[in-house]
Amino acid sequence: xxxxxxxxxxxxxxxxGAPSSGDGPRSPRGRLLYCVVTWSVVIAACIACSAGDTxxxxxxxxxxxxxxxxxxxxxxxxxxxxxxxxxxxxxLQGLTPSPxxxxxxxxxxxxxxxxxxxxxxxxxxxxxxxxxxxxLAEGNLDVFVRMTDGAVINLTNHPSADAYASLSPDGQQxxxxxxxxxPSHLFLVGVHGSDLVRLTDSEYGDxxxxxxxxxxxxxxxxxxxxxxxxxxxxQPDGSQKVNLTNNPAIxxxxxxxxxxxxxxxxxxxxxxxxxxxxAGDGSSPTNVTKSAAAYDTSPVWSDAERIRFRSDRGGARxxxxxxxxxxxxxxxxxxxx
Numbered sequence: 001x002x003x004x005x006x007x008x009x010x011x012x013x014x015x016x017g018a019p020s021s022g023d024g025p026r027s028p029r030g031r032l033l034y035c036v037v038t039w040s041v042v043i044a045a046c047i048a049c050s051a052g053d054t055x056x057x058x059x060x061x062x063x064x065x066x067x068x069x070x071x072x073x074x075x076x077x078x079x080x081x082x083x084x085x086x087x088x089x090x091x092l093q094g095l096t097p098s099p100x101x102x103x104x105x106x107x108x109x110x111x112x113x114x115x116x117x118x119x120x121x122x123x124x125x126x127x128x129x130x131x132x133x134x135x136l137a138e139g140n141l142d143v144f145v146r147m148t149d150g151a152v153i154n155l156t157n158h159p160s161a162d163a164y165a166s167l168s169p170d171g172q173q174x175x176x177x178x179x180x181x182x183p184s185h186l187f188l189v190g191v192h193g194s195d196l197v198r199l200t201d202s203e204y205g206d207x208x209x210x211x212x213x214x215x216x217x218x219x220x221x222x223x224x225x226x227x228x229x230x231x232x233x234x235q236p237d238g239s240q241k242v243n244l245t246n247n248p249a250i251x252x253x254x255x256x257x258x259x260x261x262x263x264x265x266x267x268x269x270x271x272x273x274x275x276x277x278x279a280g281d282g283s284s285p286t287n288v289t290k291s292a293a294a295y296d297t298s299p300v301w302s303d304a305e306r307i308r309f310r311s312d313r314g315g316a317r318x319x320x321x322x323x324x325x326x327x328x329x330x331x332x333x334x335x336x337x
Contacts, residue, residue, distance in 0.1 A: 130191055132167045132174050143176045145191055155193045164208060167191070169215035173236070177207050186220060188236065199238035206232075208253065212260045217280070219244070219254035219263055231265055233280070244282030255300045255307075256280075262327060264288070264299035264307050275299045275309050277327055288329045296323075308335065 131146045142156045143165040156162040160180035167174055172191055177184050181198065183205030189196045200206040204223040211218060219233045229250045234241040245251035249269035256263055262277045269276075270287060273295040278285045289296040294313030302308040302324055310320040314334065322335035 129171050130167060132165045134163050134165055134176075143174060143189075145174060145193075147191075153193055155189050155191075162187075166209070166211060168236070169211055169213060175209045175211065175218065177209065179205075186218070186238075188238075197238070199234065199236075200241075210254050210256055212256050212280070213258060214260055217260075219256065221252045221254065231263070233282075242282065244278065245285075246282070253297070253299060257301050257327070258304045264301065264309075264327075266297050266299060273297055275307060275325070277307075286329075288325060288327060289332075290329060306331075 128148060130148060133144055133146070134141055135144055136142075137144075137154055137157070140159055141161045141163050142154050142158065143162045144152055144154055145167075146152050155165075155174055156176070156178065158178070158180055160178050162176055162178045162180075165174055165176040174189050174191055176187055176189070178187050179185075183203070184207050185201060186199040186206050186209050187196060188199055199218070200220070200222070202222050202224075204225070206220050206222045209218050209220040215236065217233050218236060219231060222230055222232050224230055226248075228248060229252050230243050230247070231245045231251050231254045232241055233244055233254075244254075244263070245265070245267070247267070247269055249267050250273075251265055251267045251269070253266040254263050255265065257277075261280060263280060264275060264277050266273055267276050268274075270292070272292055274287050274291070275289045275296045276285050276287055288307065289309070289311070291311070291313055294311050295318070296309055296311045296313070297320070298308075298310040300308050305326055306324045307327055308322060308324050311323050312318055312320050313323075314321055322337070323332060324335060325332045
């Protein structure tokens with residue numbers, strides 16, 4: 001999946017004397033510029049949350065903060081974070097970096113890069129399929145597509161922050177999040193940059209869109225009044241929006257099963273963060289992890305039956321490692337890194 005520019009893997013490479021030259025995104029100056037911009041994007045979330053009800057700021061970070069590798073496959077970052085703040089807050093306004101909301105972060109080698117809408121090396125090309133990624137363009141985050149012939153197109157080219165991009169299953173449209181109209185909303189654009197349309201218009205913002213495997217629905221999370229996070233689904237044209245979770249708890253980080261029949265998500269409705277599944281229509285919510293002594297976050301399907309997630313059950317609070325579990329809650333296994 002590649003190292004994040006500001007991540008611990010990159011830092012370890014530099015400490016080991018990995019070469020770097022020029023002003024590219026992995027040069028010292030490029031990394032500095034990138035980190036300043038991306039932290040500006042994210043810290044606004046912490047500031048926005050601190051202005052209101054602060055209960056969520058004392059919860060562990062839901063996995064929305066980890067789904068930031070804006071690649072065509074929406075692959076999650078494998079860098080755990082120990083920052084116990086609420087998940088990706090949809091206000092992407094770029095403000096001056098501030099430690100607000102980060103006071104509880106540890107100073108260990110675990111860097112909270114999962115907060116960042118991180119750029120990453122373009123993933124290995126899939127034959128006949130364009131590749132989508134997010135990168136800096138003149139100090140601003142934009143969404144790019146690399147066509148199958150190698151041509152690269154800036155799809156957004158806008159002074160706002162544009163991130164969390166993913167290619168539709170049919171390869172014809174790109175879904176992304178932008179704050180160009182105030183709080184963050186979901187946008188759709190053709191793979192060649194035409195037919196830009198805004199899909200959502202909630203008052204407090206929307207983020208973390210996830211295509212269903214057949215491309216017929218988009219799941220995403222929305223911040224509602226009262227700091228209530230919910231998971232919605234809609235048609236790709238923005239119609240038929242449905243609240244799938246409809247619960248006063250924090251419900252975040254939707255992840256479709258490979259057959260589209262289930263959605264794994266993260267919730268604290270039992271008092272601690274657990275991994276749940278629900279049917280695609282929101283029915284039959286089921287606690288999969290059932291561990292009151294641990295925080296379980298960041299669900300993503302590793303195959304048709306198993307869910308990969310992060311948990312601190314094996315160590316100190318907020319010291320996460322990856323596990324897999326069957327969707328029925330059986331056969332919990334640690335992932336050997």
